[in-house]
Amino acid sequence: MKTTRRTILKGMAGLPAMFAGLSPLAALAQQGGGDTLRVAAGKPAGDLDPHKYKGLWAIQDLIFEPLIRYGHGGKMEPALATDWQVEDGGKLFRVHLRKGVTFQDGTPWDAAAMTWNLDRWIGKESNSWMNASRLFANYKVVDDHTVEIHFKELVLGLLNEFAYVRPVRFLSPKSVGADGAYAKPVGTGAWIEASADNNGSTFTRFDGYWGDKPGFKRIEVKVLPESRSRMAALRAGEIDLTGGDFLAPIKATEAKTLEKAGIPVAVELGTTTVVIGFNPDRNTALKELAVRQAINIGFDRKAIGQVLYQGLAEPAGNLFPASVPLAGTRFPVPARDPAAAKKLLEDAGWKGAPIREKDGKPLKLEIVVSEEQIAGSRSLAEILQAQLGEIGIGLTIRSVDHASRHSDIPARTFDMALFTTFGAPYEPFGTIVGLLLSTYDNGVDGKLVIDPAKLDPLVLAATSAPQDKVDAAVQAIYDQMHADVSMLPLFYSPAIWAHTKRVKGFTVPATEYDLPYRGISLES
Amino acid sequence: MSTLIAIRLRNAVVLLVLATMLCFALVVSAPGNVAVLIAELRTPKATFEQIRVVEEELGLNQPLILRYGSWLNGALHGNLGVSYKTGDAIGPALASRLPITLTLVVGGAAFAMLLSFALGFLGALWPGRFGDALSRVIALLGASMPSFFVGALLIYALAVELGLFPTFGTAGLSSWVLPWMTIGLLPAAVLSRVVRVGLEEAMARPFALTASAKGLSRRAILFRHALPNIAPTYINALGAQGGAMVVGAVVVEPLFALKGVADLFLQGVLFRDFMVVQACLLVFLTSFILLNLMVDIGMMFTDPKLRRQGANA
Secondary structure, three states: OOOOHHHHHHHHHHHHHHHHHHOOOOOOOOOOOOOEEEEEEOOOOOOOOOOOOOOOHHHHHHHOOOOEEEOHHHOEEEOOEEEEEEEOOOOEEEEEEOOOOEOOOOOEOOHHHHHHHHHHHOOOHHHOOOHHHHOEEEEEEEEOOEEEEEEOOOOOOHHHHOOOOOOOOOOOOOOEOOOOOEOOOOOOOOEEEEEEEOOEEEEEEOOOOOOOOOOOOEEEEEEOOOHHHHHHHHHOOOOOEEEOOOOOOOOHHHHHHHHHOOOOEEEEEEEEEEEEEEOOOOOHHHHOHHHHHHHHOOOOHHHHHHHOOOOOOEEOOOOOOOOOOOOOOOOOOOOOOHHHHHHHHHHOOOEOOOOOEEOOEEOEEEEEEOOOOOOOHHHHHHHHHHHHHHOOOEEEEEEOOHHHHHHHHHHOOOOEEEEEOOOOOOOOHHHHHHHHOOOOOOHHHOOOOOOOOOHHHHHHHHHOOOHHHHHHHHHHHHHHHHHHOOEEEEEEEEEEEEEOOOEEOOOOOOOOOOOOOOOOEEOO | OHHHHHHHHHHHHHHHHHHHHHHHHHHHHOOOOHHHHHHHHHOOOOOHHHHHHHHHHHOOOOOHHHHHHHHHHHHHOOOOOEOOOOOOEHHHHHHHHHHHHHHHHHHHHHHHHHHHHHHHHHHHHOOOOHHHHHHHHHHHHHHHOOHHHHHHHHHHHHHHHOOOOOOOOOOOOHHHHHHHHHHHHHHHHHHHHHHHHHHHHHHOOHHHHHHHHOOOOHHHHHHHHHHHHHHHHHHHHHHHHHHHHHHHHHHHHHHOOOOOHHHHHHHHHHHOOHHHHHHHHHHHHHHHHHHHHHHHHHHHHHOHHHHHHHHHO
C-alpha cells in the first residue's frame, strides 16, 4: 500500500478514536477497602533492614518490635521485654525477655535471637551516635530469657534508646543469606510483608502475634508523593488513613479543608518544637542581647499560629512542649511589642530608618528556610520579614532545598535558621546534647546554639546528674537559654492524622515513628 | 531520504553529548552535596569525616571532567550506573518506568488530537457561530491553565465529587483517563487553534472556491480537501506539543502517583542523585530527538514539496 498524506491522516484520526473507545466513562473508581486498612505514604518503604537507616520508620514499626515501647507522655511500656533493671550506676541493663514469642518465620524469640541482633549493631562505628552503642562494653546471657548488657559508663537515655525504631529492633536470625547479609524483613510484629514495590507495600496479619491482634486482616500502604493527591484520595475514599511527619505530612490548611469536607482529623500536641537559631559568629549584630531580645518580641507568634497554621500549632515559649519528659517550667509565650522592640534597639545604638544602622553598619540579617524541612516555612519567614521590617530590621530570606540545607546548617552559612527539636522518643537529651553541646559532633543537623562558656558546662552537668537532680540540672539549661535569648522557640508542631469514617478507634501515636494501627477497627 | 535521516541522526548524537554535558554542569553546580545525604542514610548523625569517606567512595572529589568522562564512557557501553541513593542499577529502573511515561504521553497526545480536531472543526464548520466561540473559549482556558491546576480540578470534580475515576494509580484503564486529560488539555488547546486557523486559510484558497463552485458542501470540502492541506502544520505543532508533554509529565506523574521516568527524575533532583538525573535526561533528550525525527519524516510524507526535497537530498 502506498503511504500518502491521507493514510497518515486516517491513522492520526484512528489513534484517538481507539483511546476514546477504551476510556470507560462509567464509574470504575475503586471500591471500599473491606478488611484492609489503606494507608497513604509519601514515599516507598525502601530497605527495611532494621539495622540500617534507609527504610520508612512507620513501616519498620509494623514488622519489628523493640524491647520497650515509648508510650504517651514518655511512659516506657513493656514489649519484647517484660521487665528490666538498670543497676551499677546506670552501667548494667538487665532485660527479661517475653516468653512464648516467635518471629513471623517461627524462630523463637530468646536470648540467642536477642544477642544475634545486638551483634549486628551495638558497638559499631556507624551507630556511635547512640550512647548505648558508643559506651557498650559486653553482654552476658544469664539464661534463655535473661540478658545483661554492660556499659563503660552511665548511659544517658538508655531506655529511650532501646525504644527507637532503628537500629535496635529485632530481625529474625533466619532472615539473612548465607553470608549473613539481610535478606527479608521478618520480625515479631503484628504484620508480615506480603509485597513491596515503588507503588507501595502490602502486609498480612501475623496470626501468631503475641500481643493484641489487629482487628483487620491486611494493610495496604500506597505511595502518593503529592500531598494534594493524598487529600483527594482520602476524600474519595480510596485510602483510609494518612498523616504523621515522616510518613505523609498533612499541612494545617489541608487539615482544615478535610475537616470541612467531613473527614475526621485527629490533631494532638506533638513532641517537636520549631525554633529559630542564631549565628552570631557570622553576623556580629546577633552577639548583642538587645538585638536578640528585639527580634524575640518583634513578631507575633500567636498570629503566625492562627494565620499560617490555622490555630493548630501552639505558640511556644519553651524549647520542648509539655508532652516531652523533663520539659521544664513553662515560660510565657513572648508577646509582640513593636514599641518595646524599637526601644531596645534605640538604646543599643541601632538608629535610623527604614533599616537601622550602627557605626555605619545596617541591621540586616539572612534567614535560611527549607520547605522540605518545615512546610510553610517560606511564608513564615515572609511574616518575620514584614514584622521585623517594622522595627527596622532588614531580613533577607534564603529558601533552599533539603540537600542545600544539610550543607548550609553544619557549615553555619546562615544568620538565622529554622531548626526542629528531635521529638519523642529522643527527648529531652537527644536535642539537649545534639543541638546544644558544642563539643558533640551533630553532623548534618548542626547546632542550634554554640556557647562553650555558659551552656556546655550546664549540659554536661545535666547529662551526668544523678536521677534525683536531673530535673534541676535540665532546668538550669532552659533558664540560661531563656535569659540569654540564645534561641527563639516559635511553636510546638502538632501531630496531624486524618482518616475516613470507616476507621474506628483511631488514636494519635505516641511518636512520629509509629504507624497507628493499634486499636483500630474497620467498618465494611 | 535515507541520507537526510542519517544526517539528522548524526546531529542528534552531537546534540545529545552537548546536552548531557550541559546538564552535568548544571547538576553539579547546584548547591547541596549528595555525599551529605548518603552519609545520613548510613548513620543519622554523619560526621564530616564520614561525609569525606562517601565523597571518596563515589569519586565526588575527582575533577568534573573525569567524572563526566567516566559517566559518558559507561553510558556508551550501556551502563547507566547505579543510584547514589538506593544503590540499585538505573537501567532496569528506567526500563520498568518507561512504559508508564510512554502510556501517559501517548495517551495524552491521543486525547489532545481528539479534542483539537473536535474543537477545530466545530469552529470551522460553523464559523462565527456559538460552536466557534465555544471552541475559542475552551482553547483559551486550556492554554491558560497550568497542568497542576487542571489536574487538581479534574481530580476534585470527576474523582472526589462524582467518583467516576480513581484519584491515582495505574489499576485499570479508568485510572489513566484523568492523567491523559490533564497532560493533554494544554496541547489540545494549542492544536485546536492550529486546526481552526489552518482550515480557515485553506478554505480561502482557490481550490476550495473551485470545489464550492462544483457544488461540494462546506463539510465535504473541509474534510476532503482542506484537511490534508493542514497536515504538515499540524504534525509540526504536534511534535512541539509532544515535547511539552514529556516535560509536563514531571508535574502530572507525582500528582497521580504514576511511577514513571519523570517521577524518578524528580527524586534524583531532590537527592542530587547525579547518576539518576543524567540517565533520565538522556531518556528525555532522546525522546525529543526521536520526536523531531518523526515529525520531519511525517512532514515529508504529508508535504509534497518537502518530499521532493528529501528525494533529492
